[in-house]
Amino acid sequence: MLPLTVLALFLTLSPASALWPLPRQISKGSTALKLSPSFNIKLSDIKNAPKDLSDAAARTSNYLRNDKLQALVVDRGASSAERVAAAKSLKTLSVSLVSSSKTVRSISEEAIAPLESRVEGYTLIIPADGSDATLRANSTLGLFRGLTTFEQLWYEWDGSSYSLEAPFNIVDSPAYPYRGFMLDTARNYFPVADIKRTLDAMSWVKINTLHWHVVDSQSFPLQVPGFLELSQKGAYNARSVYTASDVKGIVDYAAARGIDVVAEIDTPGHTSAISKSFPEHIACPEASPWTQFANDPSLITSCTEPPAGQLRLANPATVNFTASLLTSAASLFRSSYFGTGGDEINLNCYTQDNQTQSELTAQGKTLDEALDAFTQVSHKALKAVGKTAVVWEEMLLVHPVTLANDTLVMVWISSDNVAAVVQKGFQVIHAASDYFYLDCGHGGWVGQNPLGNSWCDPFKTWQKAYSFDPLANLTTDQHHLVQGGQHLLWTEQSGPANLDSIVWPRAATSAEVFWSGSGGDIGAALPRLHDIAYRFNQRGVKAIALQPEWCALRPGACDLNA
């Protein structure tokens, strides 16, 4: 056994260790060590190392050469120059798999495995004497996580990459299998390059899921095989489209970085854009409802937003259309999961739709009974092509829909609703607006709103997200149902212009909560969060400043209790 200590205080030492998320177990020393100019990552112990692993190692080498991040201390490392000059050089990081199975799975294959079979742990040992460092794991995905950790250990001064904290012994694995980030590409469109840059950034903090809320009522940018009219008529324009080739590019890029892309086509609400190409399937299309609903304040606060329009869930043709659309869309993705939505179903929309009312009457069904049938057809169709459904909380808590036991349920309205989901025995993904909505607090997007407030004020600070307890109000025997969580970016007021700045470094805080577990101290976390934010900027992702640089260079000096 290695001598391991779980640390927290340690990390407030100067220069602060820059690991984010914090490894579950780490011990470190106080010896200087630098990377040899001939430093290399040795994969030769792995027979038939998959290409995405060698690519990952090449990216690590590239970051080690180009990050050029100076330590966040007042002299930026100058006073350590002599120690670094005299330090031993690390020439090799030797990478190996623990299991000697003949078939080595690629990172990409492992990244898209079901949550329960995803293996991300690794052991990283870096001696202080310059002898080979070793990275070992049971999976190439675990090795990738370890490479990511390795990249964060080094600062640059005068051409040398060094650490002052060798030796390191790190044994690490995530607290929760699902660590996500949700991006809405329907309210405003994001070019593929923005998504790929975001995937890189996600991988740097070990986020393993892109929840891609790809379409919504405002636009339908996804090219779905067999349903090309949807994007032809529903995208904002011909350039604001994700082609099948774009999607494959994104999915492959993500998988090679340990990220599963869980796409969502939100149904039966949030589907107005479908009315442009398949009007027969959409109740209450965009013409009227915003006005009518706006006259009823209780409906405004249900957060319906224009354009209105929902799938005619009682119409058999629409039920079949939806199941076909979902399965065709799902075929573009490699994930075991697919999101079918289910949030904010607006009853007034169906009340005013004569066709839906007649169909319900003819079938002798209530709206909820029709929703149940609609959902079951969709979910069964997805299951038939190997996909497990992901739904928003209303499908369980508001409507009496029959869900398969393995359905993942996302709680968004309030973290208070998590307990109810778990009580019903379902696996939960934390996505609560009161902690993780990145869009809140920037004023309202609704026009003619003089107050300019937003429904989910105030702004959700990184401190708030970092304080989140994924197991709050749950009994011990319910803990296994918590799969993880994510920050979310709804894009009513976001686009390529502020993607990086509204997401980073805030979204890194949930990445740590769901990798390292809760209970972290915000004071101890801040120097490390500065560090990762500065490193992001070195790599071209524009994470914002959390404090004046004066504070960033002096851990603790700007604390209220300093």
Place this chain on the structure above:
Amino acid sequence: MLPLTVLALFLTLSPASALWPLPRQISKGSTALKLSPSFNIKLSDIKNAPKDLSDAAARTSNYLRNDKLQALVVDRGASSAERVAAAKSLKTLSVSLVSSSKTVRSISEEAIAPLESRVEGYTLIIPADGSDATLRANSTLGLFRGLTTFEQLWYEWDGSSYSLEAPFNIVDSPAYPYRGFMLDTARNYFPVADIKRTLDAMSWVKINTLHWHVVDSQSFPLQVPGFLELSQKGAYNARSVYTASDVKGIVDYAAARGIDVVAEIDTPGHTSAISKSFPEHIACPEASPWTQFANDPSLITSCTEPPAGQLRLANPATVNFTASLLTSAASLFRSSYFGTGGDEINLNCYTQDNQTQSELTAQGKTLDEALDAFTQVSHKALKAVGKTAVVWEEMLLVHPVTLANDTLVMVWISSDNVAAVVQKGFQVIHAASDYFYLDCGHGGWVGQNPLGNSWCDPFKTWQKAYSFDPLANLTTDQHHLVQGGQHLLWTEQSGPANLDSIVWPRAATSAEVFWSGSGGDIGAALPRLHDIAYRFNQRGVKAIALQPEWCALRPGACDLNA
């Protein structure tokens, strides 16, 4: 006389006119007009046209060629293609000065003139029949404003730049002479390129003043002749410095774009950074005060932030040092104005400084009397080199300091304090935190602050700034004292990563309030604000999205009362 109508409703027509700020007087038609492929801006009627005017005309031509902004309507202009194809072509914009004075002043010279002598009006007439458009003004600065307006009139479709609203008759001039934007480059440093890009953006909405809060307690990036130690020891690092050459570059770049750079060296508070090179002049330097002050909640809320340190205002050597520093720094700038600060003077700092206490006792002065003497020496030194002082409101409202009548007073604590400044007969610049602070509402920057709130919550929406009445609570005979106002970016949580996204398009709203006057309707403004934000992005300034693109393409459709 031209047939002029002041419009507001007109602008909600589709496609929305994209003028921002709204001209004071405009009439327009409904005829299509396009720019000829050989369109040119003719300056030959101006004898000896200054180079910065011909440069400005070249930039306008460049924007006309490269903006390629499509109309914000659902079909982006497609349905107008036939009208545009059949439209007359405008071949020439003929630019002339009304006065026939032999000496033509450059834009740069006029931009730095004192506020009362700055002339920015212009008349722009664009016939619908393709005959020459004319731009006339009494100043090259006015011509530049007119060129800026001209640039905003055109959309692009299929290679043509067109308008559907010819003819235009515009007679325009600003409601207030001071329309500014404040940038703090001390909490976090901004490279020169960021500042120049911001100057371009400012000029696009006719902002005429960069209030450059260049140094503060956290860092001293300004190289001041004769005081080079200040930046050598007080800047964050050797690269985070504005050299004299950088400053000249910024000042000249600004002036050529109609912008006066009013620099500020905040005194006697906000000067901790000076202690690194001139410790003898600084009371209570950074070591202790944050802790002590933090123990007294009333002092925390006075917004003192680390590091503490204030000029020893009762020490004659410090008084002389300050006056020399200010005059030397002022020599770098061409403006008639220079900011001497005066906000947030912390009494505890002086109470605990034995030297200051002895000096006060020896001189038989109260602290305020010493502050008065200190300020008068600084201001007289500046006046001797032709500079009028700009101060924060406390110098008038909190401390009984004798100020020259022409001092510009900036109100920041609350817009409620404007009336008190004006009652004392002083000229006021609106800079109130409750309307114009761009940093508010993003959580607190202070460490170990679990709530993560900020002192000036909530976020100041564009709607809030747009609703500002510069003349509120003032009598008619006080109106002339209101010189204008500005948005402000304090950069505790900002840096190059979010400069564009936190500033734009919000800062455009004060630009319109102080150019066009108050009373604008937020519903009518929104389509134009979308337009300028989209145009900014076409020009490489990353203004954020205010709404889903679905709403941006459908003026009014996302209004609450739609």
